[in-house]
Structure formats: structure tokens, C-alpha cells
Amino acid sequence: MNAVLKELSAWLGYLDRQAVSWQLGFILLALIAATILHKYRKGHRVSSSLDLLFGPLLLLVPSILLKLIAVPTGISTQFGWIWSLWNVVSWLELKLQKRGNASRFTPWLGKVVRPTILVAAIVYFIDRLSSISSIALIQVGTILEAELAIGNVFVSLVGLYLIFVCSRTIAFMMAWLLQTILRTKTQSRKLLEQLIQYLIVGIGTLLIALQAGFNATALLWISGGLSFGLGFSLKEIMTNLLSGIWLLLEGWIQPGEVLMINGDPCRVTKLGLRATELSRSRDDATLLIPNFTFFTKDAESFTAGENDRRESIHVSADYQHEPKAVIAVLEQVAKKHQRVLKMPSPKAFAIDFSESSIDYKLKFSVPNPLEALTIGSELRQAIWVAFADNGIKATN
């Protein structure tokens, strides 16, 4: 670290040059002026675009004009351009928020574009103040017998950041591509997406560690020791982690599936490595169930990998009506309902001769199990109307 501090303090030597010191003073003044305007804008109706334009223009216009008369303005001009680029991103953010497209693009501006500009600007100025190749070779410490140079540490940090920020999107795109090629189900795509994301994070982190100069054998020993230690100290977490990987690989529980949790139907929204996220239909509550639960307790799946669910309605009709006619009416009603699946087709059965009526059962399938109750209710109402229209008398 001494070498880094020595390098940083050496940069003060540039202040001996008037061309440098006046430009730094000018940049500072422009920053202060822009800050004052920004604070002033909050209390008055100054347009945000003007606010964003003011600082860079204040710096760039005089810099470019002074350059024409051979006054050194390289630093202030470059700083002005970077500031402009930064404010263009801010302006884009504002525009996207106003248009309501914020959810799709805005996070990327903050997660990738802004950090890229910042890192590029820092690297650029370090390269000008010294030499990036020179700084990159400075050793900042030793881990696992690997000499950590600033360049490697920097590349590793950027790499890790990119992996964690972009892995989800890359995994989504790869899974989507595979779904398009292999024509798999949406659930399988979501499952694959998560597996790919974990693979990207795992392999990416390993590659970054190797790039940083870590010894592959040492890494292997450490991961072995770490697994052993974690196995004891973080038993629960590790159990859930392994259960999560197992569930993902086996594919028994997939996003979109409906499970009965404490008697309530819940849809699986996300299958994480530690816990599974479910949405309870009764009150829209989000449940986080540790993955290991699915290995120790019975979980009732409505869907068993398929989303559609077979439901049934019990009705009774008077003995005076011929069962064939009643069955036809029941099947007709079910077939007419828009949210009842055509395949497998609805079927009605006479299932019992009771004391004062014949009992029927109408079996039908719905695409979404969480809608079964609503569709059942609608069918019962339609049966009532159909019985009335056909003069069929329903009994208890």
C-alpha cells in the first residue's frame, strides 16, 4: 500500500505546472457553480435539462475557446466531455422515467452505463497522470502465495461486478434461446435459466480467481476445507443450498407449479438456492420456504409438473329425468365455458342412485389450478341456468 500512497502523493508534483493547476481550479469552480444551480433549481422552476447542461457547458465552451488561442485546456476539455456523457445518461434516465419505460431500461443505465463511464474516466485519468501499465504492476498484498497486483485486483473486481449484474440477463437470453431451439416448456426454461445463472456465477468467479493469480491447487484445497468447515458451522444453510441444487436438477418443483402449503394452494414463483419463493393465492402473501423442507415433509402438488388441473362438481337431479339428458346438459355447460380446457374434454358421470335423486359428477380441466375455485363457481351457476332452461329439477 505504501507504493500506492507514494504514487498518489507524487501526482501532487503536477501542481507545479501552471497549466495543470489553473485547469483544476477552473474545473472546481465549474463544479461549485453547477452545484449551486442544482440547489437553486430545487426551489425554482428551472428545467432539469438546463440544470444538466449548465455544468458541462460552463466547462467546455471556455475550454474550447481558450484552446483556439493556444491556452492549455486539455484536462478541462476531457473532464467536460466526461461530465457531458454522465449528464446525457442522467437526462436519458429522466426521459425514460417520464415515458414509463423505466422498468426496462433504467436499471441498466444505473447498473452498467454509469459505472462504465466512471471506471473508464478513472482509468483514463490514472493513465494520463502516470501509466496504467505501471500502476497495474504495483503489488498490494499476498494471498495464498499469490502476489496481488493492482491490475489483477481491479480486473477481478470489475469482472465480479459484471458477473453479478449481467449473469441473470445472460442466463435469461441463453435459456430463451434454448427454449426456442428445443421447444421446451416455459417452466423448463425458467429452471434452466437459474441453473445457467448459477453456472455463470460459479465458473466466472473461478476464472476471475485464476486470472488474479490464485493457484488452482490452492483454490481446490481451500474449497475443500471451506466445504468441510461450512458443513459443520453453517449446516442449515448448506443443507438448504444442496437441497436447492438437487431440486433444480431433479426438476420436481418448478416455477409456476402449485403446491399445497398448510392447506393453501401456493404458486412457486422462484426456486432459489437457499429457499423457494411461493405466492399464496388466498392473500397474495409471499412465502419463503427453506428448500430442505421439501425433502423432510410431504408436499402436495396439484400439478406434478403440469399446470392444468382436473376438477369436479357434484350435482343431483330428480329421478324423473333421464340420466343421458342430464349428462348431455352438464357436458354442454362445461364445454361452453371459455376457461375450461377442451382437451382433456369435460365428462359427466352418473355416480349414484340416492334416496330421492340420481347423483352426477362433472369432471373438467382448468389451465390454472388457482382459478379452479372461480371456474367451479361459474360452472355451478351455468348448470343452474341450464337445468332451469331444460326443465331439469336439481335436488339435494
Place this chain on the structure above:
Amino acid sequence: MLLPRRPKIPLVIAALAITNLLMGCGKGFQPRNTLFIAYGIDEVNFSKATKTRIEGRIAEFTENFKRSHPEVQVVLSVYKGARIWEDIIRDSKLNLGPDLIISNEIIIKFLHQEGFAAPLPAQIDWDQTYDPLLKEIASTDGQYIAAPFLTFTQVACYNKKTVPSPPQTIPELEKLTASGTRVGLSLEPAMLLWTAGSLGAIKEISALGLNKSKSADTKAIHSWLAWLRKAAFYQNISFFKSYVRLDASLINNELDWITCRASEIEKIRNKMGDSLGVSALPNGARTAAFPWPSFISFGLGINSSPAQRDTAIKYIQSSTNVIIQRQLMLRNADFLATNKHVSIPISSSRTLQALNTSFNKQVRGYTKEWPGVIDFLSGHKNHPNRYQEVSSALADLTSGYLKVDQALDILSNFKQGSEP
């Protein structure tokens, strides 16, 4: 249109204070005069070890300088060799360029030509330091642009255990390979030209480079290429694209005799110890070898403050004076002094003896041909890929992809490419 009261006063005070600090009082917290020195390392050789080695060498000059200027802080920045001039131009455009540039005289002259290196002050009599050859190398139109302080030249490095007596001539080298000695030659055109000298082709190469005559004679060049082709057939002669690999092969005992740069002797000696032998490159039957020298020089940056410029000039003077040049040459024994008043004590070191032969007997014999050879290799502005073309032609010739006549065609077609 009133500004909010609270931030106004502190901000204005802060602005004035910091600006004042930067403009006028900067020297208040600046501990001492800072001298920024930039130097380059070849891309293939760019590593912490090389950086440490080169900075160790520069530190010897700095230590000497600091004896009389202890208040100066010397800051070194290393650039990758191929882009040093680009980086210096970029830095200088932001007034953040170095005060001193350490590079070969070609790059410093190029930077001066582009307006990014300042000439050495004319009021100092540099002729008192340099002889006419060095003056020719360091100046443009009689004005000193660079201040050479280390002369490295090309020599032969060999393993004393397997090569008891180094070859003095090309036939002796051939005889040595025939007896099983493993020889490694660099394929870089500049590093292979010594053979052109030994085989008498330098005059023709220089004539081609200077565009003197369309019907330039190429017989000797043909003979030289034919020898390279023949050498490629020898079982015990290998060609290497990278000098780093060539050096490594000698260190690892995979080769017995190689051509090497004097600047790499220290690195090789650190690994091989006393078994390293250094000799001049073998001459031909009638002509001397043409070893490629390099003159590590100082150049002045264009952004220095008056104090920094003054310090930079004092650093140059301190590093090129007779005493320090002689002391460091004797201590390191892998370079020759550039100061004309320093005599070379050849009896004190075999390496210095080899360097002396290489530079003073071989290189100096080709003073007239130098400009033409440089043009032959580097081409003109409208033929920027010339070096690459020559390099590929020689590589293809020694790999068997090109015949001698085809390689000669490529090398002598230089004129067409060079014409505007």
C-alpha cells in the same frame, strides 16, 4: 432570483480557497520538486521482474543525481514499449506529460518531430560529451534532440561449458553447429541483420533503403538470403521470433549459442552465473558483422514547469558525466558509456571487450550505411508496414514457405511501396 442563503457563502469561500491553493499556494503543501520520468518495456518482456530490473538500473543514475539534489522526488512511470510514444502524446496533450523520456533515439526524434519532445538546450555544449557518431544519432539538423546515456549493442551469448571457444567467423559458426552445438538466431529483422553484414549485403541493403538506384545490385542480398535458407536446413540452427524465448532457451540449456541484446545480459547472467560467456558476433570472410546497437537516451518532455525543466537537464548532465558513466559501466559491464571521454577498460571484463569489439569495430564500420539500413527496415510514412513485411518474408524464408528469389522480390520491392 436570489440564491438560497446557506450554501452560497461556504461554497464561494471554498471555491476561492481551493482555487487560490491550486493557483498560487500549490507549493505550500508540495514537499519537493518532482521529476516525472517515463520509460518503456517491450510488450513481450513486460513484467514486474523486468520493471524491477530496469528501475534498478535507473536508480543507479538517480542515486548519483540525488547526491547533489536531495530535494528532488523522482517518479518513474513505465509504458508498454510499442505504445510509449502514443501515451506520451496523449499525456502531453493534457499537460501531464513526463519531464524526462527514457527511450531509444528514434522514438525521441519522432516525438520531437510531432512536437511532443523538446530539444536539448543549445547553450549547453553537448559536443563536449558526445563524439560525432553519437551526435549524428542524437541530433536533427545539428540540434541535439536526445541525450544518449547507455549504448547497448548486439553480441553473442553462449554457454561456456558447451562452447569453450566462441566462433569468430561465420564458417566457424557453421563448423560448430556441425559438431553438435545448438545455435539460436533471432528472427527479428534488426537482430538478424548482423548476418547480412558478415555476408557482405549491408551496402546493397542500404542502397535499397536510400532509393539510390532502381537497378540496385542485389547479388549480395541474394547470397545472404541463400545463407539464411541454408542455415534453416541445419539441424542445430533454430530461428526464434521472440528474443525472450531465445534467451530462455539458453538459460534452460536448450541452446548453446545465441545472439543476444546487451541489455539482456544482466538477466541471463543472473540465471546462468559464470557459465555465461559473451563474445562479439562472428564476422564474414571479408566483411564485419552488422550488430544492431541501441542507444538509450534521454528526451525532454514539453509540459515541464521551469523548475522541472531545470531539474531534468541537471539529471541528464549528472547521468552523462564522465565519472558516473565510467563507474556504472565498470559496475554493470553490460553497456558502453556514451560520454566520449570514457575509455573502455577492455582488460577488466570479457563482456566489455565483446561490447567494445561489437560497437567500435563492427558498428562503427557501417556508419555510412546506417541511415539506409534504417530506412530499409522502417520504410517511409507511406509504407508503414515495411518492418512487418521484412519480418514475414524472413520468417517464411526460414520456414521453407518462400524460396530465395521470392524473398528477394519482397525485400527489393521496397521501392514501389515507398514511392508516394
